[in-house]
Amino acid sequence: MNGANEVYRGTHRGAEAPRSATRSSGGAVFLTLLGKECLELLRSFKLIWVPIVFAVLGIMQPVLSYYMPIIIEKAGNMPEGTVIEIPAPMGSQVLADTLSQFGVMGILILALACMGIVSGERNSGASALVLVKPVSYASYILSKWLSIMLLSWGSLLLGYGAAWYYTWLLIEYVDVVPFLLSFVLYGLWFSFVLTVTLLFSTALRSAAGAAFTSLGAAILLTVLAGLIPKYMAWSPGALTGLAYQAATSPGWLQMEPASWWAVITALIAIAALLAASVVLLKRAPARD
Amino acid sequence: MTAQLMEVKGLSKSFGTMKAVKSIDFSIQEGRCVALLGPNGAGKTTTIRMLTGLLAPTAGEVSFRSLAPGEDRRALIGYLPQTPAFHNWMSGMEYVVYAGRLCGLGVSEAKNRAKELLERVGLADAAKRKLGGYSGGMKQRLGLAQALVHQPKLLVMDEPVSALDPLGRREVLRLLKELKSETTVLFSTHVLHDAEELCDDVVIIRSGEVALQGSLASIRSQHRQPVIELKLDEDNTRGMDWARAFVQRTNSGEASYSWLSEAELRGNRLHLTAAHMDQARQALLEELARHSVPFSRLEVGYSSLEDLFMKVVGE
Known part of the structure; x- marks a missing residue:
């Protein structure tokens, strides 16, 4: 027993040195939190199955477009002698279709994967053990946000890249510029929606509530942008339409000023949503 | 320190x-x-x-x-x-x-x-x-x-x-x-x-x-008080009668004993909180002898933290 005490006291005397270093190592703490988030994504297999789903979704679109005439012919139950003329799909149109696939299935999967990211830890009390340590609330939220971003941008790149590659193989080559531009615009839309999920995960007790509130908000914004494009062109909801345009237009998309505003408001909204999450977390770091 | x-x-x-x-x-x-x-x-x-x-x-x-x-x-x-x-x-x-x-x-x-x-x-x-x-x-x-x-x-x-x-x-x-x-x-x-x-x-x-x-x-x-616990023979009505009368007498103020600050009967146990331990012991023994009360156990001690806790919290 005494031996153990000696060890403790011995190290205690030297404890001032690391503590003074503590204050300057906010970056190290952030990296530790981020490392934990990434490890959690890996151990819960999210880092594996989410990209796989995206890749499958991405490959399916060009493959289906390519084989559509044959599929209809074999399974269509058409009367003998019917002639179906399906124009060969444009490569850029296939990419835009892929994006709209991601816009439904992809965002649903990501929102479901991230819905409990704060509320789960808060409800179990695991967040209490982290937040009683000298960890800033902002780095707690930002580490979670960055892990979501890594997962969503990575999955999107993999899935969209696969779609682009298969379109090239089966249909035609699509220029890199429209591909990358539409990728970035869509990625920004994903980031916005998932930041809303993060906020609601901090605000609400229920994980499902967070997923469906943010999906609802996403649908509302896209529908509004579609219904009254004149007035909603500046909203982040216009980003999806912008991405489709970017994919289908040759070369650089000529962006109107209102479209630039959609990008800017999305960025501002993401920052504001993150700040709101930090404030909410600060107000009640843990629940009983 | x-x-x-x-x-x-x-x-x-x-x-x-x-x-x-x-x-x-x-x-x-x-x-x-x-x-x-x-x-x-x-x-x-x-x-x-x-x-x-x-x-x-x-x-x-x-x-x-x-x-x-x-x-x-x-x-x-x-x-x-x-x-x-x-x-x-x-x-x-x-x-x-x-x-x-x-x-x-x-x-x-x-x-x-x-x-x-x-x-x-x-x-x-x-x-x-x-x-x-x-x-x-x-x-x-x-x-x-x-x-x-x-x-x-x-x-x-x-x-x-x-x-x-x-x-x-x-x-x-x-x-x-x-x-x-x-x-x-x-x-x-x-x-x-x-x-x-x-x-x-x-x-x-x-x-x-x-x-x-x-x-x-x-x-x-500060809060430790001498307590005496007297366990009476339940079947013997004489003892119980004496205890009930004793508690009633002290609580109504009819007879005030300088050595006693509180008396309470719980089942067949008489709990006495004493003011002075030595006096209390002496006086109680005399009282018991005078009425030849049949008791089965007499315990003298001090109030525990639990008694204090119950007193502080239970009010």
């Missing part, structure tokens, strides 16, 4: 209209072991959560003497909640290293600390196992290890042993006994026995207010 470590001033918390904690004041001296006592729902957990910064107080403040301005008070506190929750996908070793890194330790330092602490709390063999498979007692001990990883000035624990089986309880109490010689400890409990066994100071709270506080020794000597 008498420097003040922490001071709590006017700490209050209300949830809506419910006042959970009503202006609590107390201070903790360096190196002491302090127990926060109170019945369930008295506001112990709320107080502790405010101390650790997990809950913003409605009013009042918590201040640390040794805290440099601008420094985070969380760096000085190690906290073990009532039922610590961990990430089930981590191993014990990983978690303690993670906790150490969060407190600003370097990679190799955190690893060494984690190894040393896991050894100490008896989890060295389970260090590589996933936390999902840990038992309640193991989780509590791991919670202790992660709370100590940055050598906190103050170890705060919320009901550290309440949820454990007798074996786990023994184990954790043994660890706490060791720890209290090394750092300042504050823990809440509703188990008086644990408090009596471990702590130097007690703060008893009742419905959100401090009912009594001080060092255990001084509280004992």
Whole structure:
């Protein structure tokens, strides 16, 4: 027993040195939190199955477009002698279709994967053990946000890249510029929606509530942008339409000023949503 | 070892209209072991959560003497909640290293600390196992290890042993006994026995207010009262009749004995709180002899902390 005490006291005397270093190592703490988030994504297999789903979704679109005439012919139950003329799909149109696939299935999967990211830890009390340590609330939220971003941008790149590659193989080559531009615009839309999920995960007790509130908000914004494009062109909801345009237009998309505003408001909204999450977390770091 | 470590001033918390904690004041001296006592729902957990910064107080403040301005008070506190929750996908070793890194330790330092602490709390063999498979007692001990990883000035624990089986309880109490010689400890409990066994100071709270506080020794000597318990023969009506009459006489003030301050009959046991032990013993024996009361046991002693607790809290 005494031996153990000696060890403790011995190290205690030297404890001032690391503590003074503590204050300057906010970056190290952030990296530790981020490392934990990434490890959690890996151990819960999210880092594996989410990209796989995206890749499958991405490959399916060009493959289906390519084989559509044959599929209809074999399974269509058409009367003998019917002639179906399906124009060969444009490569850029296939990419835009892929994006709209991601816009439904992809965002649903990501929102479901991230819905409990704060509320789960808060409800179990695991967040209490982290937040009683000298960890800033902002780095707690930002580490979670960055892990979501890594997962969503990575999955999107993999899935969209696969779609682009298969379109090239089966249909035609699509220029890199429209591909990358539409990728970035869509990625920004994903980031916005998932930041809303993060906020609601901090605000609400229920994980499902967070997923469906943010999906609802996403649908509302896209529908509004579609219904009254004149007035909603500046909203982040216009980003999806912008991405489709970017994919289908040759070369650089000529962006109107209102479209630039959609990008800017999305960025501002993401920052504001993150700040709101930090404030909410600060107000009640843990629940009983 | 008498420097003040922490001071709590006017700490209050209300949830809506419910006042959970009503202006609590107390201070903790360096190196002491302090127990926060109170019945369930008295506001112990709320107080502790405010101390650790997990809950913003409605009013009042918590201040640390040794805290440099601008420094985070969380760096000085190690906290073990009532039922610590961990990430089930981590191993014990990983978690303690993670906790150490969060407190600003370097990679190799955190690893060494984690190894040393896991050894100490008896989890060295389970260090590589996933936390999902840990038992309640193991989780509590791991919670202790992660709370100590940055050598906190103050170890705060919320009901550290309440949820454990007798074996786990023994184990954790043994660890706490060791720890209290090394750092300042504050823990809440509703188990008086644990408090009596471990702590130097007690703060008893009742419905959100401090009912009594001080060092255990001084509280004992101030509030300790001589008590006499007389067990009567239940079948013998003469004894019971005498006891009932005796209690009635003292309570109605009909006959006041200078040596007696309180008399109460519970079943077949007569509880007497005496003013002066020697006089009381003498006078009672005379009384018993005069009425030739048949009793089966006579016990003379002092009121325990539990009696005091019941008295303070039960009002």
